[in-house]
Amino acid sequence: MLRALETDRARLTVLKAQILDLERSALRAEKTLLQNRIDSYKYPVLTLPNEIVSEIFVHFLPPYPLPPPFSGLLSPNILAAICRQWRETALATPALWRAIDMSFSQSIKYLEQQAQATEMWLSRSQCCPLSIHITGDASRSPAAFGAIVAHRSRWEYLELDPGQFPLPAFEGSMPLLRHLDVHLPEACRTVNLNVYTPLLRTAVLRNYALTHVVLPWAQLTALTLSTVYPYECPPILQQTSNLVHCVLGFVIEEDGDQDASGLPEVELPFLESLVMKNPDGQCITGYLNTLMVPALRSLKVSERFLGRSPIDALIYLISKSACKLQDLHITGKISVAMHDYRRAFPSVSKLSLHGWKFDEENFKESISEVDDLGES
16 A cells, blocks of 8 residues: 555656656747747838938938037947948948048047047948048147048048148149138138139138138139128139129228228129128128129128118119019118118018018918908
8 A cells, every 4th residue: 555655656756747848848849939930020120122221321310411420329330230230231331421520629539539430431431422520630630630631532521610730731632522611710821722623612711711722713603701801802702703602701900880882893693692791790881882793682781781871772782783682681780661671672572671571472471361351
């Protein structure tokens, strides 16, 4: 009897072990099945063609030619860190690496890292035209600056903000350059910069850049001259015969009003939009009298530039140039009422006066709505 009991207990122990092994085996089989199913699953985004993914990546970054940061949320590096497939796609998309922001104002350690990143981005961009933005003292990282200059033949957009630059490095040919923005500090004003840019169409020249940068002026269709004296502009504008858009930011040497009517006359046959401003709020009258702009459609000007009789000054410009002004924006302190401007220039469809705006189309729609309400 006791022997039979022991036998049953031993058998029970064996059965329990066998059952446990069978359960584990079944669970292992189910686990393997589930894992295989998960491994075979494709996320929808990973099924897209590489060309589509590349295009999505390009639109993820700031719009070209704005440069993305070297690191952080808007950097192409973050796309390369998601997964192996995305990394391969990002590295095979040269357009992600074509815009570079070089700041030489950071710490030495950061500049060393930036130099390495710059060389890597330049390599990944392959043959793409480049957008380059440089700020600070370039002598603090000759390696990074040299790497960028070595690719000058690919520069399409170039912006030089205040800093110390070895200007001779920019001399010569930039065959793809379309846009140039130069802010020269006083320390660079003893050096002239001559560049060969057959595709250049737009330029922004600030401070001492106007008198020390020589450009193919006749090619330009858009030009901004910032922090310039009125007398510095005519010699340049007389050469910009194909200009379509122009922004003039004036300064004057002395306090008080300045009359610019004695300056040489400038004819800009294709100019469609003109902006004249003075950040210091000083008065420069008579400058419009020196311009012949038959194609002018849009004018933004401080009322202080128009003298004691703003309306007469504008009438003279329109009559002299025989232009058909459509958009007039008067800035600064206003001395003439909106209705007087409206009466003087009935053909101007959009009129803005420092906080007041008249839009002919919206005005007609409003009148029509009022008439409809009256009829109902």
